[in-house]
Amino acid sequence: MRTYGYYPGCSLERMAASYHRSAVETARALGVELRELEDWNCCGATAYFHIDELLATTLSARNLALAEQQGLDVVTPCSGCYKNMYFTREHLRQDPDLAEHVNTALGEDGLEFRGTVRVRHLLEVLVQDVGLAEIRRRVTRPLRGLRVAPYYGCQILRPRKPGAGEEAPHFFEDLLAAIGAAPVDFPLRDRCCGGSLIVTHRPAALSMVYALLQDAADHDAEVVATACPLCQVNLECYQRQVNRTFGTSFCLPVLYFTQLVGLALGIPPQRLGVGTELISPAAVLAKAAV
Amino acid sequence: MARTLTFDQEIANLFYAMDSNPVQACIQCGICSGTCPAVAFMQHSPRAVIAMIRAGQKTAVLASNTYWACASCYACSVKCPQGIDVAAMMYGLKRYALWRNHFRRVPPAADFSRRFVGLITRYGRSYEPALAAPYLWRRGLRGLLDEVRMAAGLLRRGRLPLLPRRIRRVDRLRRVIGQILPAGGLT
Numbered sequence A: 001m002r003t004y005g006y007y008p009g010c011s012l013e014r015m016a017a018s019y020h021r022s023a024v025e026t027a028r029a030l031g032v033e034l035r036e037l038e039d040w041n042c043c044g045a046t047a048y049f050h051i052d053e054l055l056a057t058t059l060s061a062r063n064l065a066l067a068e069q070q071g072l073d074v075v076t077p078c079s080g081c082y083k084n085m086y087f088t089r090e091h092l093r094q095d096p097d098l099a100e101h102v103n104t105a106l107g108e109d110g111l112e113f114r115g116t117v118r119v120r121h122l123l124e125v126l127v128q129d130v131g132l133a134e135i136r137r138r139v140t141r142p143l144r145g146l147r148v149a150p151y152y153g154c155q156i157l158r159p160r161k162p163g164a165g166e167e168a169p170h171f172f173e174d175l176l177a178a179i180g181a182a183p184v185d186f187p188l189r190d191r192c193c194g195g196s197l198i199v200t201h202r203p204a205a206l207s208m209v210y211a212l213l214q215d216a217a218d219h220d221a222e223v224v225a226t227a228c229p230l231c232q233v234n235l236e237c238y239q240r241q242v243n244r245t246f247g248t249s250f251c252l253p254v255l256y257f258t259q260l261v262g263l264a265l266g267i268p269p270q271r272l273g274v275g276t277e278l279i280s281p282a283a284v285l286a287k288a289a290v
Numbered sequence B: 001m002a003r004t005l006t007f008d009q010e011i012a013n014l015f016y017a018m019d020s021n022p023v024q025a026c027i028q029c030g031i032c033s034g035t036c037p038a039v040a041f042m043q044h045s046p047r048a049v050i051a052m053i054r055a056g057q058k059t060a061v062l063a064s065n066t067y068w069a070c071a072s073c074y075a076c077s078v079k080c081p082q083g084i085d086v087a088a089m090m091y092g093l094k095r096y097a098l099w100r101n102h103f104r105r106v107p108p109a110a111d112f113s114r115r116f117v118g119l120i121t122r123y124g125r126s127y128e129p130a131l132a133a134p135y136l137w138r139r140g141l142r143g144l145l146d147e148v149r150m151a152a153g154l155l156r157r158g159r160l161p162l163l164p165r166r167i168r169r170v171d172r173l174r175r176v177i178g179q180i181l182p183a184g185g186l187t
Helices: A017-029 A047-051 A053-070 A079-094 A096-109 A122-138 A171-178 A202-218 A229-237 A239-246 A257-264 A282-287 B007-014 B031-035 B046-054 B058-063 B075-079 B086-100 B108-123 B128-156 B170-180
Strands: A002-006 A032-036 A074-076 A119-121 A147-150 A223-226 A254-256
Touching: A002 A053, A002 A122, A017 A032, A017 A122, A017 A254, A017 A257, A032 A122, A047 A053, A047 B086, A047 B108, A053 A074, A053 A079, A053 A096, A053 B170, A074 A079, A074 A122, A079 A096, A079 A119, A079 A229, A096 B170, A119 A122, A122 A171, A122 A257, A147 A171, A171 A257, A202 A223, A202 A229, A202 A239, A223 A229, A223 A257, A229 A239, A229 A254, A229 B128, A239 B128, A254 A257, B007 B046, B007 B086, B031 B046, B031 B075, B046 B058, B046 B086, B058 B086, B075 B086, B086 B108, B108 B128, B108 B170
Parallel strands: A002 A032, A002 A074, A074 A119, A147 A223, A223 A254
Antiparallel strands: none
């Protein structure tokens, strides 16, 4: 059993509860225990950086310090949280003065950042630590050629991270193939979903979501797989508004990769939060006999 | 004698910590604008903004919506052949504008960020309804109905948080934040 310090992020408490449930269930079925960090705080998404860079760094450093207390590498299913924690660790390790300043503040909570644990995205843990061979071995209900668009989004890949293969990534496709799905060619797979522009600049975000849905549809995707709660909400919950704005009729389910992997491992759909979507995947999943 | 920084020097200083070359290194190739998924909604493209910064057009740069339309996807930053972290520069412009209160009407993104940070300092966690609610009326009645319909769908499926969650050690978190933000920032 591998054990990680689990940082779910705020979205997974409610909006993306199905991501949380499927992450925990699927990880457990693959011999991975996700032990939630005690009393973690919000990573600040993009908003902290608009106000104060040092504050953004300090708040992510608190979560890293909590993981260090438990001596566990941090894993998060949210791409935004991942990017924030990943670069906080990088910056603090490169800049002792910054680390000293941040640690003075963390002292108020009896914590210290030392840079001893790594930051991982859950997708990376499944592909790299568990490994595709192991996943393939444990699949009991392969997805029988279900046509899935692998949506990487931005922050798993960018800014550059060692091993992420930013220019031509294929680890998401590899994972989908390992569970018997058919990853479709999806040229816009690493293009941004608009993120928080969905609140602050709706027309821009809708046009970005539209481009992604059109691209997935053009390549005959039956479902989009995401690795980020904000991508899921933007692509699924705003599909109706996209349809009205652009005169389209998309009806494309958007699932978390953890749900698809869990289904292939034979975990019952309700334990993976399947059934809480606004756009039901029931028809396409039935076709794939899951 | 004290030396006054030019606007491009000020902006360069804003993101010195981000492992980026300064805007002075820009060769105006336009790859940043070409990769930007939001460029159609910007008054000036990222390339143009960099040129304006270097030309010292401070008022026009700060008055443009460009940096608020940036979604921080970093496509420009990883593609820039000159190693300029353009997304970090957009963050820098947001902070600069917020510090100087450099706008007549507060842009939604600025207001959003301020309220977001307010939530974290109060609860330690984010809370989506409080962030989205103030914008419900911005798109008229039709827009409001859209939002209500979506919220109802999410609510039925148990996906809408009804109350914000407070972390256990929120008082200590506030003391940590107090070491970073000046007292006035903790409201």
